[in-house]
Amino acid sequence: xxxxxxxxxxxxxxxxxxxxxxxxxxxxxxxxxxxxxxxxxxxxxxxxxxxxxxxxxxxxxxxxxxxxxxxxxxxxxxxxxxxxxxxxxxxxxxxxxxxxxxxxxxxxxxxxxxxxxxxxxxxxxxxxxxxxxxxxxxxxxxxxxxxxxxxxxxxxxxxxxxxxxxxxxxxxxxxxxxxxxxxxxxxxxxxxxxxxxxxxxxxxxxxxxxxxxxxxxxxxxxxxxxxxxxxxxxxxxxxxxxxxxxxxxxxxxxxxxxxxxxxxxxxxxxxxxxxxxxxxxxxxxxxxxxxxxxxxxxxxxxxxxxxxxxxxxxxxxxxxxxxxxxxxxxxxxxxxxxxxxxxxxxxxxxxxxxxxxxxxxxxxxxxxxx
Amino acid sequence: xxxxxxxxxxxxxxxxxxxxxxxxxxxxxxxxxxxxxxxxxxxxxxxxxxxxxxxxxxxxxxxxxxxxxxxxxxxxxxxxxxxxxxxxxxxxxxxxxxxxxxxxxxxxxxxxxxxxxxxxxxxxxxxxxxxxxxxxxxxxxxxxxxxxxxxxxxxxxxxxxxxxxxxxxxxxxxxxxxxxxxxxxxxxxxxxxxxxxxxxxxxxxxxxxxxxxxxxxxxxxxxxxxxxxxxxxxxxxxxxxxxxxxxxxxxxxxxxxxxxxxxxxxxxxxxxxxxxxxxxxxxxxxxxxxxxxxxxxxxxxxxxxxxxxxxxxxxxxxxxxxxxxxxxxxxxxxxxxxxxxxxxxxxxxxxxxxxxxxxxxxxxxxxxxxxxxxx
Numbered sequence: 001x002x003x004x005x006x007x008x009x010x011x012x013x014x015x016x017x018x019x020x021x022x023x024x025x026x027x028x029x030x031x032x033x034x035x036x037x038x039x040x041x042x043x044x045x046x047x048x049x050x051x052x053x054x055x056x057x058x059x060x061x062x063x064x065x066x067x068x069x070x071x072x073x074x075x076x077x078x079x080x081x082x083x084x085x086x087x088x089x090x091x092x093x094x095x096x097x098x099x100x101x102x103x104x105x106x107x108x109x110x111x112x113x114x115x116x117x118x119x120x121x122x123x124x125x126x127x128x129x130x131x132x133x134x135x136x137x138x139x140x141x142x143x144x145x146x147x148x149x150x151x152x153x154x155x156x157x158x159x160x161x162x163x164x165x166x167x168x169x170x171x172x173x174x175x176x177x178x179x180x181x182x183x184x185x186x187x188x189x190x191x192x193x194x195x196x197x198x199x200x201x202x203x204x205x206x207x208x209x210x211x212x213x214x215x216x217x218x219x220x221x222x223x224x225x226x227x228x229x230x231x232x233x234x235x236x237x238x239x240x241x242x243x244x245x246x247x248x249x250x251x252x253x254x255x256x257x258x259x260x261x262x263x264x265x266x267x268x269x270x271x272x273x274x275x276x277x278x279x280x281x282x283x284x285x286x287x288x289x290x291x292x293x294x295x296x297x298x299x300x301x302x303x304x305x306x307x308x309x310x311x312x313x314x315x316x317x318x319x320x321x322x323x324x325x326x327x328x329x330x331x332x333x334x335x336x337x338x339x340x341x342x343x344x345x346x347x348x349x350x351x352x353x354x355x356x357x358x359x360x361x362x363x364x365x366x367x368x369x370x
Numbered sequence: 371x372x373x374x375x376x377x378x379x380x381x382x383x384x385x386x387x388x389x390x391x392x393x394x395x396x397x398x399x400x401x402x403x404x405x406x407x408x409x410x411x412x413x414x415x416x417x418x419x420x421x422x423x424x425x426x427x428x429x430x431x432x433x434x435x436x437x438x439x440x441x442x443x444x445x446x447x448x449x450x451x452x453x454x455x456x457x458x459x460x461x462x463x464x465x466x467x468x469x470x471x472x473x474x475x476x477x478x479x480x481x482x483x484x485x486x487x488x489x490x491x492x493x494x495x496x497x498x499x500x501x502x503x504x505x506x507x508x509x510x511x512x513x514x515x516x517x518x519x520x521x522x523x524x525x526x527x528x529x530x531x532x533x534x535x536x537x538x539x540x541x542x543x544x545x546x547x548x549x550x551x552x553x554x555x556x557x558x559x560x561x562x563x564x565x566x567x568x569x570x571x572x573x574x575x576x577x578x579x580x581x582x583x584x585x586x587x588x589x590x591x592x593x594x595x596x597x598x599x600x601x602x603x604x605x606x607x608x609x610x611x612x613x614x615x616x617x618x619x620x621x622x623x624x625x626x627x628x629x630x631x632x633x634x635x636x637x638x639x640x641x642x643x644x645x646x647x648x649x650x651x652x653x654x655x656x657x658x659x660x661x662x663x664x665x666x667x668x669x670x671x672x673x674x675x676x677x678x679x680x681x682x683x684x685x686x687x688x689x690x691x692x693x694x695x696x697x698x699x700x701x702x703x704x705x706x707x708x709x710x711x712x713x714x715x716x717x718x719x720x721x722x723x724x725x726x727x728x729x730x731x732x733x734x735x736x737x738x739x740x741x742x743x744x745x
Contacts, residue, residue, distance in 0.1 A: 023640040031634040048445055049471060069634040110634070116445060119474055149463070152470030195471070225472035225507075239471040242505045 001037050001066055002088040005058025007100060010085055011077040013043050013056045016234070018070045019201060022047035029114040032067040035087065040233075044118065045070065048239075050198045051118055055233035064089055066096050067110040076105050119237060121228045124221040125190065127161055129183040131205060131218040131231060137168045138203035140179040140333040140360055145196040146172035156193035156241040158248075163189075169248055170196070175326045176248055176363040177333065190222050193245055198238035202229045205236070252363060253349065256342035258288055258318055260311045261355055264339040268331045270295055270307050275324035277305040283321035283367035286343075290314055297324070320346050321367045327352075330362035375418040375429040375436055379411045380544050380567045381536030386415070388531060393422055393429070398478075399529040400504035403486075403512045403520070406533025409566030413484060415533070416511040420447055420480035423509060435475070445474035448481045452488040454654035455661065455726055459492040466500055469508060479508050486512040487519025494521050501527045535565025545570065561691050562673070580666075583612060587670045592698055594742045595705070602743045606735040613663045613731060620659055624652045664725050664734075671738070672718045675745070678703045679711045710745045717741055 017033050025031065025047060034044040041056040066089045077085070080100040088097045090106070098105040138157075146154035151173075158169040164187070167180035205218070221228040229236045271284055278284050278297035287294040293311045298304035320343050331339065336354035343350040346369070352362040373393060376386050385404075392398060402419070404412040421439035422429030424446070430436055438444040448468060450461055465481065473479045483489070489497065501510065501524060510528070517525045538560045544567065545556035551574070562584065563570035573580050590605045597605075628648050635641035673691045680689050681703040687696040721734045 018636075021636060023636050023643065028630050028634050031636060048474060071634070071636045108633075116474075119476070149467045149470075152466070155470070223476060225474070225476045239474060241470050242472045242507070243470070 001035070001064025002061035002086065003035070003037050003041050003056075003058050004061060004084055004086050005041065005056055007077060007080045007082055007085045009057055010087075011074070013054045014070070014073050014077060016054050017043040017045040017052050018074060020045040020047055020050050020052040021070050022049075029067065029110050029116075031070055032110045032115065033070045033073060034065060034067045034112060034115050036065040037063050044115075046116060046118070048116060049195060050201065050239075051235075051237040052201070053118070053235040053237070061086075061088075065112045067112050067115050068096055068107065069110065072107055076107070119223075119226050119239075121221050121223040121226055121237070124223050124228070125188060126219060126221045127166075127183070127187045127190075128185055128217040128219050129166060130215050132215060133166065133181050133183060134218055135203035137166065137179045137181060138199045141168045141170040141177040142196055142200055142203075143170075143329045143333075144172060144175050144177035144362075145170040148172070152241060153193060153243040153245055156195050157199045158245045159190075159192050159194050159199075161187045161190040168199070169245070171246075171248060174323070174365050175330065176251060177330070177361075178248070178252075178363075179333075179360045181359060191245075192222065192227060193241040193243065194227065195238055195241060198229075198236060202236050205229070205231050205234055251349070252361065253344065253351070256344050256351065258313070258315055258344065259340060259342045260288070260293060260313055261338050261340055262293075262309070262311065263337060264331050264334045266309070267339060267341070268328060270309055271324060271327060271331070274305045274307055275328070277303055278324050281323075283369065284324040284327065285319060285321045285369065288313055288315070288318045288343075318343065318345070319369075320350055321369045322350065322364055323367055326364050330364055333360065333362060373422055373429045374431040375421045375425070375440070376415070377431070379415055379418065381540040382411050382415065382533055385531050385533050389415070389419055389422075393419075398423065398509060400508060401501055401510040401512065401528040403514060403517065403525055403528035403530045404533060405514050405516055405530060407515065407535055407564075407566060409563075409568035410533050410536055411567060412513045412533050413482075414568075416482045416484075416513060417442065419511060420444070420482065420509075423480060424475075424477040435477075439480075446477065446479045448479070449484065450482065451484040452654075452658065453651055454657055455488065455728075457483070457485070457489040457493050459490070459496050462489070462493045462496040462500075466496070469500070469505075473507055477507070479505075480511065481508065482511045482513065484513045486524075487514045487516075489520075494524060498523055498527075536567050538565065541565075541567055541570050549574065558694050561693055564669075564673075564691065584670050587612065587667060588674060588692065588695060591671065591674050591742070592702070594739060595702065595745050597743050599740070599743070602739040603736060605742075606732070606739040609667055609735045609739070610732050613667055613735075614660060616663060617656065617659065620656065624648075624655070628652075660731070661725050664731050665722060668718055668722055668725075671742075672715055675711050675714045675718075678706050678745075679708065679715070682706065682708060682711070706745050714741055714745060 014033060021031055030047055036042050037060045041058050041060060042053055043056060044053050076098060080103060083101050085098060085100045090097050094108060095106050096109050141157060145157055154172055160167040164183055165180055166183050169178050216232055219230040226237060226239050274284055274295050274297045277299055279299040279302055282297060282299050284295060284297045290313055291310060293309045294306065296306040330352045334352065334354050336357060338355040340353050340355050346366060349363045349365050353360060373390050379386060404416060406412055417440055421436040424439065425433055425436050439447055442449055448465055450457060450465060469479055469481065512528055514520055517530060541560040541563060542556045545551040545559060546553060559570050559573045590608055594602060594605050631644045631648060632641055635644055677690045677692050677699050681699050687693055690696060690699060721738055724734060725731060
């Protein structure tokens with residue numbers, strides 16, 4: 001195999017591919033990037049959960065394939081001057097030769113035969129949608145997914161397609177984020193649980209060289225065990241999580257007695273300020289009283305903080321407390337002008353959503369206070 | 371016709387007939403428990419079953435899936451073995467983390483837990499949770515010496531498949547027909563192997579160093595009876611060096627594995643992670659290797675005293691394991707006392723258990739040799 005391409009192009013693509021490499025693996029072959037030159041030049045990396053395939057712009061002098069250690073490849077490419085790079089396999093030496101201007105590297109390679117085969121997604125159903133739609137939903141929910149491996153299903157994002165709609169759901173059982181959007185194409189109903197890592201990776205895909213008015217489409221293909229995302233010669237394949245997603249709809253209360261409206265930035269600034277005194281897992285308290293919302297926090301042996309926010313409210317006095325990080329995560333997902341903050345009692349979940357928009361909601365469990 | 375993957379397994383017709391029937395009926399259980407003595411083909415059968423479950427032709431033995439499964443590198447095959455004396459909860463957690471995902475190739479995920487009896491209580495309970503909520507595509511194969519080794523809550527969730535000792539004739543036939551061993555050598559090996567085919571194969575490995583070792587140990591045993599105390603201690607020393615002498619190969623493999631892994635580390639932190647993880651695994655492998663070798667030596671010793679006892683009771687050499695040494699056995703059996711022999715066999719059983727619990731093997735051998743000189 002021999003290929004020629006620009007250093008910057010190769011480095012960028014190696015960076016992208018290496019995001020699929022797990023630092024939790026001790027299997028040497030999985031820390032390599034497979035470079036294949038056939039009709040095009042592609043880089044492939046996988047941790048057996050998620051695989052990334054990306055195409056490199058360049059010339060193929062001779063077809064072939066090799067597997068090079070990712071970290072070394074990144075280090076070498078970073079150090080090279082911005083010029084053309086030639087990557088050439090030396091089969092007799094079991095190495096790959098990298099040259100750029102007058103610099104030359106010879107590095108030992110791994111065996112391509114040991115590299116896992118990529119899963120074939122055959123007989124798959126497909127959907128196409130705008131990448132921006134997908135990324136927007138992903139950003140809104142992904143923080144709410146659990147990181148606790150003991151609850152495998154919750155470490156994933158529920159991805160639901162139905163009636164020209166895409167919906168994503170994530171929860172770690174302390175908060176629940178649900179976001180949906182309309183898409184142009186008609187789809188059959190699909191419901192899968194996707195590892196959060198893959199959702200994040202897809203939302204980071206860059207539409208390259210796109211003419212301003214036609215956004216390229218993200219193509220999504222489903223098989224029973226895997227799914228595949230394609231855009232502009234960049235592919236992410238992920239295994240799905242098995243199991244049943246909890247019936248989250250039952251958790252969302254139908255009505256609320258207390259509803260206030262505020263600009264999210266104002267609420268966020270206040271909570272962030274007060275949260276500096278919510279240390280050692282103490283919550284931030286929200287006290288509703290006619291025309292005022294009092295936000296406070298106190299940590300024993302540290303101190304306390306309090307701020308009044310004028311609101312339109314005429315109901316009874318009510319109090320509820322939340323983990324400030326979880327609360328701020330939810331607020332950060334709302335970019336609209338006004339957020340609706342709803343609650344019922346100190347023991348029932350509170351809810352954040354944009355005013356007049358039912359496409360996003362963020363449910364958060366209160367913290368019991370003494 | 372499918373199920374060719376099972377063709378290499380010797381002397382387990384009953385178990386294989388059952389499994390083939392299961393495969394044909396497609397009524398696959400979520401969990402099987404293979405019970406039987408070490409070395410009779412449970413592991414090999416487990417891999418063959420894993421291949422048959424995922425092969426398009428029901429286990430042809432030739433397709434890519436069959437071959438990768440048999441080699442243990444199929445992505446939807448998880449193989450768990452004790453890395454020290456136990457299977458730990460970390461290993462079970464790691465398994466749970468990896469099987470949460472749907473299968474890589476879209477067929478069944480097969481999880482083989484070897485020496486399942488070595489799961490400690492935490493590991494067993496963690497596994498129980500997974501067995502209680504089986505996913506459609508998962509098949510567990512647990513391997514143990516007996517059903518009683520496992521928690522009843524685990525064994526009751528498994529379909530039990532018994533494996534038996536391989537008849538001596540079957541082992542001799544395999545040795546002669548497939549390996550070209552001559553009849554008398556095959557008979558000797560078949561006797562030593564105690565009805566386990568893998569043990570017989572081990573005897574042929576590495577220019578038969580195991581057979582040589584056996585000769586050395588037996589010659590030590592022949593002279594220990596009635597010897598002075600110093601002699602008993604020197605025999606104990608010789609046994610100990612037999613037990614630890616064969617680590618060089620493993621150490622070499624471990625060193626290579628470490629170097630190869632560190633070369634491709636993603637960052638200094640990843641390097642430290644790999645080093646740490648490998649170091650722990652290597653230490654466990656080493657202690658496991660040592661306890662296997664100690665057990666092997668104890669097997670040889672107990673076979674000798676068992677032969678003395680058997681000869682005293684039957685005066686026939688056809689039942690002997692070490693029949694190639696029948697003259698010495700005849701001589702020694704005449705002098706030995708039955709209660710001393712049974713006592714030795716009992717003590718060897720105790721030592722075997724103790725070695726599992728980190729007892730200093732040097733001290734164990736010394737204790738044993740002091741007993742042996744009185745036989």
